[in-house]
Amino acid sequence: MSLVLLIEQVLNGLQFGVMLFLMAAGLTLIFGVMGLINLAHGSFYMIGAFAAAATAAATGSFLLALAASLVAAAVAGAIVEMTVIRRLYNRDHLDQVLATFALILIFSEGTRWLVGSFPLFLDIPDYLAGPISLPFGIQYPQYRLAIIAVGLVVAGGLFALIAKTRIGIQIRAGESDREMIAALGVDISKLYTFVFALGAALAGIAGALIGAIQSVQVGMGEPVLILAFVVIVIGGIGSIKGALLGALLVGLTDTLAGFLLPTAFGLVMDPASAASVGSSLASMSIYILMAGVLLFRPTGLFGSS
Amino acid sequence: MRKETILNACVLLGLLAVPLWALSVDEPFIITLATKAVIFAIAGVGLNFALGLGGLVSLGHAAFFGIGGYTMGILASHAQNYAPLMEWPLVIEGTKSMPVIWLFAVLFSSLFALVIGALSLRTSGVYFIMITLAFGQMLFFFMISWPAYGGEDGLVIYVRNGFPGLNTLDPIQFFGICFALLCIVLFLVSRMARSSFGLALSGARQNEERMQAVGMVPYRLYLIAFTISGAITGLSGALFADLNRFVSPTMFSWQTSGEIMIFIILGGTGRLFGPVVGAAVFILLEHMLGGLSEFWHVYLGAILLGVVLFARGGLIQLVAGREVAHD
Numbered sequence: 001m002s003l004v005l006l007i008e009q010v011l012n013g014l015q016f017g018v019m020l021f022l023m024a025a026g027l028t029l030i031f032g033v034m035g036l037i038n039l040a041h042g043s044f045y046m047i048g049a050f051a052a053a054a055t056a057a058a059t060g061s062f063l064l065a066l067a068a069s070l071v072a073a074a075v076a077g078a079i080v081e082m083t084v085i086r087r088l089y090n091r092d093h094l095d096q097v098l099a100t101f102a103l104i105l106i107f108s109e110g111t112r113w114l115v116g117s118f119p120l121f122l123d124i125p126d127y128l129a130g131p132i133s134l135p136f137g138i139q140y141p142q143y144r145l146a147i148i149a150v151g152l153v154v155a156g157g158l159f160a161l162i163a164k165t166r167i168g169i170q171i172r173a174g175e176s177d178r179e180m181i182a183a184l185g186v187d188i189s190k191l192y193t194f195v196f197a198l199g200a201a202l203a204g205i206a207g208a209l210i211g212a213i214q215s216v217q218v219g220m221g222e223p224v225l226i227l228a229f230v231v232i233v234i235g236g237i238g239s240i241k242g243a244l245l246g247a248l249l250v251g252l253t254d255t256l257a258g259f260l261l262p263t264a265f266g267l268v269m270d271p272a273s274a275a276s277v278g279s280s281l282a283s284m285s286i287y288i289l290m291a292g293v294l295l296f297r298p299t300g301l302f303g304s305s
Numbered sequence: 306m307r308k309e310t311i312l313n314a315c316v317l318l319g320l321l322a323v324p325l326w327a328l329s330v331d332e333p334f335i336i337t338l339a340t341k342a343v344i345f346a347i348a349g350v351g352l353n354f355a356l357g358l359g360g361l362v363s364l365g366h367a368a369f370f371g372i373g374g375y376t377m378g379i380l381a382s383h384a385q386n387y388a389p390l391m392e393w394p395l396v397i398e399g400t401k402s403m404p405v406i407w408l409f410a411v412l413f414s415s416l417f418a419l420v421i422g423a424l425s426l427r428t429s430g431v432y433f434i435m436i437t438l439a440f441g442q443m444l445f446f447f448m449i450s451w452p453a454y455g456g457e458d459g460l461v462i463y464v465r466n467g468f469p470g471l472n473t474l475d476p477i478q479f480f481g482i483c484f485a486l487l488c489i490v491l492f493l494v495s496r497m498a499r500s501s502f503g504l505a506l507s508g509a510r511q512n513e514e515r516m517q518a519v520g521m522v523p524y525r526l527y528l529i530a531f532t533i534s535g536a537i538t539g540l541s542g543a544l545f546a547d548l549n550r551f552v553s554p555t556m557f558s559w560q561t562s563g564e565i566m567i568f569i570i571l572g573g574t575g576r577l578f579g580p581v582v583g584a585a586v587f588i589l590l591e592h593m594l595g596g597l598s599e600f601w602h603v604y605l606g607a608i609l610l611g612v613v614l615f616a617r618g619g620l621i622q623l624v625a626g627r628e629v630a631h632d
Contacts, residue, residue, distance in 0.1 A: 037431045087614055093431055094362045098570050099613045101563045105606030113600045226442050226559065229435040237431060280450040287443035291424050294436070298427040 017251025018151030022206035023228035026199025032238030039100035042221025043107035048204025049211035062125035073204020081196040119215035236303025257285035349568035349580025351537030357575030360510035365437030369535040371557035373542025378552035414539020422531035445557035459553025573619030
């Protein structure tokens, strides 16, 4: 039976990784194109989740809720970019960190003000509720499998957008030389707003998808944001491919360490202390992974030095 | 005298005058607020050493703040339970003596700063920000999941630790201890900033290649600065734990790192007294805005955003003008 359990955990890790990718992709795009470190990215995750919960409560449709999360986060992203972020492109990283930290304070407490401290709930739609049977007699929640699928589709779409479309060409050109692309007649400030809104929308849909598994509450974005930073550090800043690989690595490591380490320590210790040592080590596992990657590749797996 | 020097003297005198006034009108709560401001100021001075002088934007200084706090918590909890920390190979007892606790807080936080710094300084720029943040978060999750010292609930210390010859439970005497430590730290930091080490560090921040060309190793300079910075922040963590007689994983949270950074920005980056002014203003804002609304962080965020966007250089620059190159 433990093989079945292991496969389930691997699937959980994949689902977690795919969600982290949606967060990390936006962050890494924004950094790659605009050179901006955005701590407030977790706020868009939260905005997406709240928009989805409110829409689902009003209309009862999960698909509409997902659409609302995309739109709300993208609009919030565009507004924030045009009012605040735009002034930060030429500042140093310290100013960017502080200004976006201030945005987190405003968004989080503002949401608490409007909605209250109690978590909202977003229900999984009926057609995705319940388990699905996979080979080897595995029963796995349909919804989580759907998340993996949605995440992979979005990832594919993002790769296609960047590799095949005109706007993708502009994004890639913006990454390599900002002045040149502006000189060639591309409206750089529109491009920046678009990239920022795109990143925010990706975070928003991730928030909505996860909101149905966990609860929708203020402050839900920041833990994911920090994990997304770890993903980017591992994958290399500015690289979408690195973000995907890093996200899957972090998702799998976190899930499998939480599952395997207590069991592994149980072989050599009594169960109570094995559980405590195992779980404390498991909570540190992804950071140890990050430190390990840093020792060998300071600029991440796909980063350019 | 320069305007900034006069301002600095006024700030120190003001910090001293407020609790003395509070003592005369019997308002112990205000003394506690002033003590908190002084302790936060020490944390800010610590971070400012790495950030202002070395240009190292660390978003993980809560780690050292927390380690200082837990050093106090662990030593004092063993002493209050009469359970030795270690029995083999030699017996180590807990302690309730502040100077001993400070010594260990500084020791442990500088050790952690050395290790975290050695790893994080392999990178620079945005990577460094994210990595320090991640290491801080790692310790946060470790403290939550480590059940031996209270886990998520933290540790309560029933009686404030002692200092030879003083009654630390008296708010004004504890304030005196913290204030004296702040003055010592400020003095040491200002000496270090003018030493050849401080000048080399400043040079590395401004132009790394040039410093390398004259034979300095920036990595080593940064690592020393980061370690000293962590040690000072660790000391303030031990004091903060003693102020509250309580430690919890919140001390490690990334919001704490952000707040320490806010002190510096409100006051002015790279200024010796920037974090002192910033911490005092922060406590004042917390007290005033917190009375206005439960959601005072919204206003704090707006103020911070305003300072970053429109008042670069912080409050000291507003009052004393731009930084003078040398005195």
